[in-house]
Amino acid sequence: MSRALTYIVFIAIVLGGGLVIGINNLPGEWYQSLAKPAFNPPNSVFGPVWSVLYVLIGIAGAKTWLRGHLSVGMLIWAGQMVLNFLWSPFFFGLRMPAVALTIIIALLALVIAFIRNRWNANRVSALLFVPYAAWVAFATALNASIVYLN
Helix, strand or coil: CCHHHHHHHHHHHHHHHHHHHHHHCCCHHHHHHCCCCCCCCCHHHHHHHHHHHHHHHHHHHHHHHHHCCCCHHHHHHHHHHHHHHHHHHHHHHCCCHHHHHHHHHHHHHHHHHHHHHHHHHCHHHHHHCHHHHHHHHHHHHHHHHHHHHC
């Protein structure tokens, strides 16, 4: 597979997977009824932010794949994708914010682990995950606040 096709496939899988999961786990009335902290952004913010992040995640995944299919970095990348894709079904679909909180804490740990793992091996991949780490840290605080307030 060519390098360009590798990037396209990774971005399509991540962006497409995020879109499918998002469509199947919309916030809905239950989420609207929850008490939320003052720093909760409007729902309209989440889609665009996640779309940009998913493109960055896909690029970092492709770069990591091209450097070693079964590397530790690739395993960490795959693990964080599993947790990323699990969070919405647990939070919105199953309405289990406390379980979702444990998932997002583990996700944040893997995102940070990926940055650390890639920092010397592929700085660009590591840097592509920095905004993702910031957003997941924010989402973790939001999730924890929702658990606390409800």
